Structures are given as structure tokens and as C-alpha cells.
Amino acid sequence: MPAVAETLDTVQAATEGGYKWGFSTDIEMEMAPKGLNEDIIRLISARKNEPQWLLDWRLAAYAVWLKMTEPEWAMLNHPPIDYQDLHYYAAPKKKPGPKSLDEVDPELLRTYEKLGIPLRERAILAGVEGADGAPADGDRPQVAMDAVFDSVSVATTFKSTLAKAGVIFCPISEAVQEHPELVRKYLGSVVPTNDNYFAALNSAVFTDGSFVYIPKGVRCPMELSTYFRINARNTGQFERTLIIAEEASYVSYLEGCTAPQRDENQLHAAVVELVAFDDAQIKYSTVQNWYPGDAEGKGGIYNFVTKRGHCRGARSKISWTQVETGSAITWKYPSCVLQGDDSVGEFYSVALTNNYQQADTGTKMIHIGKRTKSTIVSKGISAGHSNNTYRGLVRIDRRADGARNFTQCDSLLIGDQCGAHTVPYIESRNPTAKLEHEATTSKIAEDQLFYCRQRGLSQEDAVGLIVNGFCKDVLKELPMEFAVEAQKLLAISLEGSVG
Amino acid sequence: MSIAPSGPLAALKAAADSFVADYQARKTTLPGDSHVRAESAALLAANGLPGPREEAWRYTALRPFAEAQFKPTAKAEPSAALLARLPHVEATRLVFVDGRFHSELSGVPAGFRVTTGEPAYGTLARPAAEKLVALNTMLAEDGAAIHVPANTDAGTVLLASLATGAAVGFHPRHHIVLEPGAQLTLLDVTIGDGEYLHNPVLTFEVAAGATVTHLRTQDEGAGAFHLSTVYAEVAEGGTYDSFALILGAKLARMEVHARLAGPNAAAHLNAAQLLGASQHADFTTIVRHDAPNTASRQTVKNVLTGRSRGVFQGKIEVARVAQKTDGYQMNQALLLSANAEMDSKPQLEIYADDVKCSHGATVGALDADQLFYLRSRGVPEAEARAILVRAFLSEALDPISHEGARAAMEAAIAAWWAKGGRVQT
Numbered sequence: 001m002p003a004v005a006e007t008l009d010t011v012q013a014a015t016e017g018g019y020k021w022g023f024s025t026d027i028e029m030e031m032a033p034k035g036l037n038e039d040i041i042r043l044i045s046a047r048k049n050e051p052q053w054l055l056d057w058r059l060a061a062y063a064v065w066l067k068m069t070e071p072e073w074a075m076l077n078h079p080p081i082d083y084q085d086l087h088y089y090a091a092p093k094k095k096p097g098p099k100s101l102d103e104v105d106p107e108l109l110r111t112y113e114k115l116g117i118p119l120r121e122r123a124i125l126a127g128v129e130g131a132d133g134a135p136a137d138g139d140r141p142q143v144a145m146d147a148v149f150d151s152v153s154v155a156t157t158f159k160s161t162l163a164k165a166g167v168i169f170c171p172i173s174e175a176v177q178e179h180p181e182l183v184r185k186y187l188g189s190v191v192p193t194n195d196n197y198f199a200a201l202n203s204a205v206f207t208d209g210s211f212v213y214i215p216k217g218v219r220c221p222m223e224l225s226t227y228f229r230i231n232a233r234n235t236g237q238f239e240r241t242l243i244i245a246e247e248a249s250y251v252s253y254l255e256g257c258t259a260p261q262r263d264e265n266q267l268h269a270a271v272v273e274l275v276a277f278d279d280a281q282i283k284y285s286t287v288q289n290w291y292p293g294d295a296e297g298k299g300g301i302y303n304f305v306t307k308r309g310h311c312r313g314a315r316s317k318i319s320w321t322q323v324e325t326g327s328a329i330t331w332k333y334p335s336c337v338l339q340g341d342d343s344v345g346e347f348y349s350v351a352l353t354n355n356y357q358q359a360d361t362g363t364k365m366i367h368i369g370k371r372t373k374s375t376i377v378s379k380g381i382s383a384g385h386s387n388n389t390y391r392g393l394v395r396i397d398r399r400a401d402g403a404r405n406f407t408q409c410d411s412l413l414i415g416d417q418c419g420a421h422t423v424p425y426i427e428s429r430n431p432t433a434k435l436e437h438e439a440t441t442s443k444i445a446e447d448q449l450f451y452c453r454q455r456g457l458s459q460e461d462a463v464g465l466i467v468n469g470f471c472k473d474v475l476k477e478l479p480m481e482f483a484v485e486a487q488k489l490l491a492i493s494l495e496g497s498v499g
Numbered sequence: 500m501s502i503a504p505s506g507p508l509a510a511l512k513a514a515a516d517s518f519v520a521d522y523q524a525r526k527t528t529l530p531g532d533s534h535v536r537a538e539s540a541a542l543l544a545a546n547g548l549p550g551p552r553e554e555a556w557r558y559t560a561l562r563p564f565a566e567a568q569f570k571p572t573a574k575a576e577p578s579a580a581l582l583a584r585l586p587h588v589e590a591t592r593l594v595f596v597d598g599r600f601h602s603e604l605s606g607v608p609a610g611f612r613v614t615t616g617e618p619a620y621g622t623l624a625r626p627a628a629e630k631l632v633a634l635n636t637m638l639a640e641d642g643a644a645i646h647v648p649a650n651t652d653a654g655t656v657l658l659a660s661l662a663t664g665a666a667v668g669f670h671p672r673h674h675i676v677l678e679p680g681a682q683l684t685l686l687d688v689t690i691g692d693g694e695y696l697h698n699p700v701l702t703f704e705v706a707a708g709a710t711v712t713h714l715r716t717q718d719e720g721a722g723a724f725h726l727s728t729v730y731a732e733v734a735e736g737g738t739y740d741s742f743a744l745i746l747g748a749k750l751a752r753m754e755v756h757a758r759l760a761g762p763n764a765a766a767h768l769n770a771a772q773l774l775g776a777s778q779h780a781d782f783t784t785i786v787r788h789d790a791p792n793t794a795s796r797q798t799v800k801n802v803l804t805g806r807s808r809g810v811f812q813g814k815i816e817v818a819r820v821a822q823k824t825d826g827y828q829m830n831q832a833l834l835l836s837a838n839a840e841m842d843s844k845p846q847l848e849i850y851a852d853d854v855k856c857s858h859g860a861t862v863g864a865l866d867a868d869q870l871f872y873l874r875s876r877g878v879p880e881a882e883a884r885a886i887l888v889r890a891f892l893s894e895a896l897d898p899i900s901h902e903g904a905r906a907a908m909e910a911a912i913a914a915w916w917a918k919g920g921r922v923q924t
Contacts, residue, residue: 396862413851416819416822418852423846424844424845426841426843426845427840427841428834428842428862431834431836434863435862439847439857440856442854
């Protein structure tokens with residue numbers, strides 16, 4: 001038996017069910033009945049105590065969704081989704097604020113512990129009174145966190161520190177109450193309700209998500225982070241994130257996601273909207289680690305996400321960085337509309353698929369303003385029986401004089417049962433624009449492996465090292481702590497696939 | 500020319516119906532296999548013509564073509580001016596005028612076989628998958644069946660299509676077979692005047708160790724529609740080596756399906772599209788690697804002026820068995836005017852892991868530094884631009900080893916530039 005196949009077998013045997021976030025938490029939940037209709041939407045809206053305009057907006061989106069059909073152009077295969085077989089609202093039951101951690105539902109605390117959230121932040125997330133004002137531990141970089149558990153945001157940390165800087169960071173349901181004028185002005189202004197099938201669905205039933213507003217000239221004093229978790233069975237998660245960066249402001253936003261290990265597929269359809277005005281910068285980083293399903297392709301999250309940023313102002317910049325290792329199905333194209341002159345869009349992506357995972361992901365860069373620039377760096381890694389597709393659009397409008405795009409898409413295949421695909425669309429209508437696109441496909445070179453093995457690294461570690469090197473251009477764009485986590489995640493996700 | 504009902508879909512439907520009606524009226528008089536023809540007629544009646552919603556047709560709308568009406572071919576004689584446009588090369592001539600074989604203008608093959616007088620259907624085309632191929636199959640009236648015996652060099656064959664310019668539609672169907680070890684250079688020249696529809700289908704069966712060199716010049720009339728489909732199936736160690744110079748027609752679509760079916764088979768699909776005015780040309784390739792150790796090379800260059808639109812869609816498919824595939828594709832475009840547009844979709848679809856596949860695409864204007872370099876050495880602006888454009892094209896033209904064909908193409912490029920390519924409006 002060749003060494004490669006042997007390793008493959010032993011590793012596979014040892015790592016069945018290697019998804020370490022696959023636990024579920026037994027918490028008292030309040031759930032809406034299964035199914036989707038106007039009454040459910042009214043119920044969600046009423047639970048959130050929403051104003052009439054938002055209910056009307058949801059109902060209009062629902063009416064649009066009913067007329068739409070699920071898109072079929074992506075290189076994805078899945079059984080039809082039964083949209084009536086889902087709970088569209090699930091929330092952990094909230095009791096009046098506990099006085100200390102001892103009073104908090106121990107199951108909830110255990111969840112946070114398993115997720116690796118620091119103790120003091122755990123207290124805040126669990127809603128312990130007075131926990132927010134406490135000073136941060138030592139020199140540890142501060143990260144403000146919002147946790148979304150199934151459909152609702154359970155808590156946000158560091159609120160008061162942020163408030164001093166004038167930054168608003170809160171659940172979007174709270175923003176609807178506290179800052180309705182901002183929400184009403186920007187919600188759906190980047191991703192309209194009729195944008196696509198999943199965006200329409202999200203607009204109708206979204207339950208929570210994060211809202212960020214950075215005022216003019218403010219550099220957000222800390223990284224903002226949202227943690228998404230699907231916990232309950234048969235629920236769909238539909239979060240909605242809205243980030244507005246006023247003139248000359250800066251924010252870095254991190255997003256992480258996990259879900260319990262279950263046999264059935266769960267639906268996640270999020271919408272993220274970013275707006276950047278003159279000289280503003282938004283850096284949006286994602287580590288997506290939804291449950292990918294087991295080694296036979298059973299279970300896992302269906303991840304249909306619409307993410308788009310509008311560079312509305314001159315010299316504004318939006319940068320997307322994503323590390324996608326989870327989900328049974330990923331359908332996701334974080335995009336930039338470069339409207340302002342000299343605005344900049346960036347997309348850095350690592351998408352790793354193993355076993356029977358399928359990913360169809362990429363970006364769109366729409367150049368409208370003069371001298372707009374975009375950079376796309378995409379690294380796709382396919383292992384096992386998975387399929388990994390990069391799909392991207394670069395469009396240069398007639399007015400976009402001096403626009404510039406650089407695209408690099410690399411695919412790495414591990415094993416002979418997987419697929420790697422590249423589908424770029426390059427459209428230029430301006431002779432002064434310059435576009436470059438480059439794509440390569442290869443496997444891990446035998447000499448690289450040999451070099452590492454010869455120096456005493458195990459086959460697994462060698463592959464991990466090489467894959468991390470392959471992804472370096474993207475990983476270096478992540479905030480440091482996230483980058484470390486992402487590297488570990490890549491290694492874990494590749495377990496059982498080494499060849 | 501009459502105008503069909505409004506709306507792109509209605510126009511396409513009406514056009515398909517009118518083609519089917521034409522077939523129904525003439526089917527008893529059409530030569531060749533009536534069964535194959537009837538099958539395609541049913542397909543066309545059911546599926547219609549390619550519409551704007553189809554992914555393979557996202558950049559090319561057939562509406563202008565659907566709105567024109569074409570009469571079946573009538574016998575005509577080409578003008579001396581048209582004949583003079585044929586390349587002056589030593590070759591066995593096979594001349595088709597408005598889609599019909601013209602024996603007086605054609606030569607007699609030596610050492611290989613040519614049959615004409617009815618469509619040479621072959622077995623490689625897929626009318627169920629490609630709607631224009633169904634249209635061709637249904638209405639084809641003539642074509643050349645070229646058969647090169649094993650280990651024979653058939654030399655150079657000039658396959659010329661001359662269109663005299665009446666509002667006619669013709670759908671020639673050619674089938675080229677190379678037995679093991681055979682060789683053939685096919686100069687495939689399509690020229691014409693005026694408004695017409697030329698919808699040829701060519702199929703190539705390349706047996707083990709055989710090599711076909713397919714050098715194409717598309718210089719159809721300014722009002723013409725050129726919609727061609729090529730299928731090439733290459734067995735072990737065989738080569739399908741092609742270059743297409745695309746200059747003419749109002750609306751052109753060249754689709755090439757190359758399948759590398761045996762180990763060590765190779766395909767080269769190079770092209771240069773030179774467009775001006777409001778021309779639209781689409782070069783679409785699908786290369787399928789179905790065996791180990793196969794190689795494909797594509798270099799496609801586009802020079803666009805006026806309000807023209809260039810389209811390139813190139814797909815490389817690598818099947819699970821096709822280990823050690825080497826696939827390369829480069830697509831570059833020069834936009835020389837404010838209103839030109841380039842749309843490019845290079846695609847990789849890979850199911851084998853031990854492969855080396857890459858593609859690149861660039862779009863931009865002439866390099867200002869390079870222009871400055873030449874200008875500073877006393878080269879006039881117009882000439883400097885011509886030099887740079889010619890240099891840009893050389894990567895695609897260089898692999899052409901047939902000297903006569905190459906000279907003819909160089910002359911055609913020079914004429915294009917002189918005639919209006921350098922007018923950048």
C-alpha cells in the first residue's frame with residue numbers, strides 16, 4: 001500500500017466527526033411554529049416590537065420572494081429546500097438579568113466556554129448586570145463582541161467604551177428601536193429586497209444581526225466582532241448586518257460562525273450591507289465554520305449569503321477577507337460597488353472544501369467611479385469528494401476612466417475525487433481601464449511534500465504547512481488573532497483528506 | 500428583409516418557426532439523410548434558437564439575426580473581385596458559392612478523397628445540445644466530406660466559402676476524417692459581400708497520430724451573420740491545431756468543441772479578432788480533456804475599435820481520468836476606442852488532481868510607455884500604434900507554420916488596419 005493511501009486511511013479512521021464545535025446546547029427556547037407565511041412575519045415583527053414601516057417592508061419582500069425562483073446557475077447540487085419545514089424564529093428564553101455568573105443558565109455558559117469566549121465577556125454575553133463597565137484584562141487587545149444565538153442577539157460587550165467614541169454597535173433589533181432613522185435610511189439601500197431569492201427571503205424574516213455606525217472622523221477604538229451560532233434544531237438563521245462608515249471613519253469588523261452537528265441540513269441566509277462615505281474604510285473579516293456535514297456528506301449548513309458594500313464616497317475603501325471552511329453548501333459573493341472616485345475594493349478569500357462539501361463563492365467588483373481600484377485574491381482548496389468553484393465578476397463601466405483590477409485565483413486539489421472550477425466574468429467598457437486576471441490549478445507538489453517529510457514533519461503537518469503557505473496572501477489580511485484561528489481551522493478541516 | 504414581432508424572445512421564436520416552415524416546404528427536395536434532418540427539425544421546433552437567458556449566450560444576442568429573413572440559396576456566380584480575395588497559395592481548391600459546391604472553380608484531389616453534393620453529416624455534431632447545429636442539420640444542402648487515408652499527407656486544401664450577397668441563408672456541413680498517421684492543412688476561408696447568413700458546421704475526426712492544421716479566415720460581408728460550429732475529436736497522439744483570424748461580419752459567433760479522447764492528444768485553439776464599427780464577434784471554445792497526458796493551448800487576441808464588441812468564452816474541462824493534463828489559455832484585448840467593449844469568460848472545470856491548468860486574461864489600452872518609446876525614436880504616432888498592435892498579435896500568429904497562409908493573413912491584417920482599424924472613434 002502506498003504511503004499516501006495508508007496515511008489517508010488511518011487519518012480518516014482517527015478523525016471521524018472531527019468537527020469540535022458540533023455540540024448543541026439544551027436551553028429553554030421560545031420558538032415560532034414551523035412554516036412561512038404572512039402571520040409568521042407579523043409574529044416576528046411583533047416580537048421585535050417593530051414599527052409599522054418595517055413590517056410593511058418585510059411583507060413587501062415576502063410578496064417579492066413568493067414570485068421568485070431559487071437560482072440554479074451555481075455549481076451546487078442539493079435536494080430541494082422545504083421552506084415550510086423550518087422555524088423562522090427561535091430565541092433563548094430571557095429571564096430578568098442575573099446578578100452574577102452563578103445565576104446564568106449553566107448550559108449557555110458552557111456553550112460560550114466551548115466556543116472559547118473569554119470569561120469576562122461570557123458574563124456580559126450572558127447578561128450579567130454591571131459586567132459591561134469592568135476594565136479589560138491587561139494588555140489584551142480589546143474586541144467588542146455581539147453574539148447571535150439562533151435568531152436573536154443575546155448580548156453585546158463593551159458598549160459603554162464604544163459609546164464614548166460615538167460608535168453605535170448593537171443588535172439590529174435594538175437599532176430599530178433606538179436609531180430608527182438610521183436603519184430606515186440604509187436598510188436595503190445596498191441589497192434591495194428584490195436583489196435575489198435569498199436576499200428577499202432574508203428581508204422578509206430576518207430576526208437579528210449587528211448594526212454598526214461609525215460617525216464622521218472616528219477611528220473605531222477596537223475591533224468589532226459578531227459571533228453567530230445556530231443551535232436549535234430545524235431553525236433557519238437569517239441575520240442582517242448593516243455597517244455605516246461616515247466620512248473619514250474606520251472600522252474593522254470580524255464575524256465568526258459555528259453550528260451543532262446534526263443529521264439534517266439547516267438553512268442560513270444572511271444579508272450584510274456596508275456603506276462607506278468619503279475617505280471611510282471598512283474592513284470586514286469572516287471565519288465561516290458552520291457545521292460542514294459528516295464524512296458521508298450527511299447534514300451540514302446550507303449557507304446562502306448576500307454580502308455587498310457600497311463605496312459611495314471618494315477615496316473610500318471596503319475590504320472583504322473570508323476564510324470559508326464550513327457549511328455543506330456555500331453560496332456567497334461578497335461584492336463592492338465602487339461608486340466614489342478613487343474608491344478601492346478588495347476581496348481576499350480562502351475556501352476549503354472536504355468530504356462532500358460544495359462551495360460556489362467569489363466576488364463582484366463593479367467599477368463606476370474614476371480611478372477605482374480592485375484586487376481579488378482567491379485561494380480554493382478541494383479535498384475528498386468536494387467541489388469548489390470560484391465565480392467572480394469584474395465590470396468596468398464606461399465612465400470609470402483609469403480603473404484598475406487585478407485578480408488572482410488559485411486552486412489546489414488534494415485527492416483525485418474532488419473538483420476545482422473557475423468561472424470569472426471580465427467586462428470592460430473603458431479603454432483607459434486596465435484589467436488583469438490570472439488563474440492556476442495544481443496539486444501539492446511531491447517535492448514540497450518530500451522536503452517537509454524529510455525534515456521530520458508528519459504527512460499531515462506537511463500538508464497543513466503547504467496549504468497555509470498557499471493561503472498566505474489571504475491569511476495575512478486577517479487581524480492577528482483571527483489569522484491564528486484560521487490557520488488551525490484549515491488544518492482541522494483538512495483532516496482525513498491528506499494525499 | 501421583413502421585421503418579425505417585437506421582443507427578443509418573440510423574434511427568436513418567429514425566426515425558428517420560419518426556418519422550420521422553410522424546411523417543411525422543401526424537405527422532399529433536400530439531399531442526404533432525411534431522418535437526421537427530421538430529428539433536427541423537431542429539436543429546432545421544440546427548442547428554438549439560443550436566447551438571451553442562456554449562459555452560453557449571455558454576451559451574444561441573436562436578435563438582429565432573428566429579425567432578418569433569409570431566402571434559401573439560389574445559384575449564383577461570384578464576381579471577379581470576390582475571387583481575387585482568395586489567398587494565392589498552392590492548394591487543392593474546394594470552392595463553395597452561397598453554400599453550393601462549385602466544381603469549375605474547384606480542383607481535383609490527389610491521394611485523398613473528397614465527396615460533395617450533399618451534407619457530410621458525420622457523427623460528432625450534437626444538434627440536441629447546440630441549437631445552431633440543429634438549424635444547420637435541418638437545412639444543410641451541401642458540404643465536403645474529406646477523407647485522408649492512413650499515413651498520407653494530403654498537403655494543403657483550400658476550403659473556400661464565397662457569398663455573393665443576395666439575402667440568402669446557407670448551412671454547409673463539412674466532415675473531415677484523418678486516418679491514423681494522416682496529415683492535412685485546411686485553409687478555411689469564408690468571404691463575401693453584403694447581407695446573408697452563413698451557418699457552417701465542420702466536424703473533424705483525427706485518428707491516432709494524425710495531425711490536422713485548421714487555418715481559418717473569417718472575412719464575411721459587412722452585413723453578414725457568421726455562425727459557425729466546429730467539433731474536433733482527437734485520438735491518441737493526434738493533434739488538432741487551429742488558428743482563426745476574425746475580421747468580418749456584422750455578427751459573428753465561432754464555437755469550437757475540441758475533445759481530447761486519447762492519451763497524448765493535443766489541441767491548439769488560437770485566434771485573433773480585429774473588429775471595428777459596430778461589429779460583434781464572439782469566439783467560444785470548449786476543450787474537453789478526456790484522457791491522460793493531453794495538452795491544450797489557446798492564445799486569443801482581440802483588437803477593438805469603433806463601437807465594436809469582442810467576446811471570448813473559453814472553457815477547459817478536465818475529466819477525472821485525464822491526469823497529467825496540461826491546459827493553458829490566454830486571452831488579451833486591446834481597446835482602441837472609447838466605445839469598444841470586451842467581455843471575457845475564461846473557465847476551468849477540473850475533476851483530476853494531477854494537472855497543470857492556468858488561464859490569464861487582460862484588457863487595456865496600448866501601453867503609453869511603449870508608445871512614447873517609439874515616438875521618441877522618431878516613429879510617427881500612427882505607425883507606432885500599428886507596430887504595437889502588430890506586436891500584440893504576434894503571439895497568436897507566430898505558431899502558424901504554413902507560410903502562404905500566414906502571408907495571406909498578415910496581408911489581411913495590414914489591409915484591416917489601413918482600411919479603418921486605425922480610425923479610433
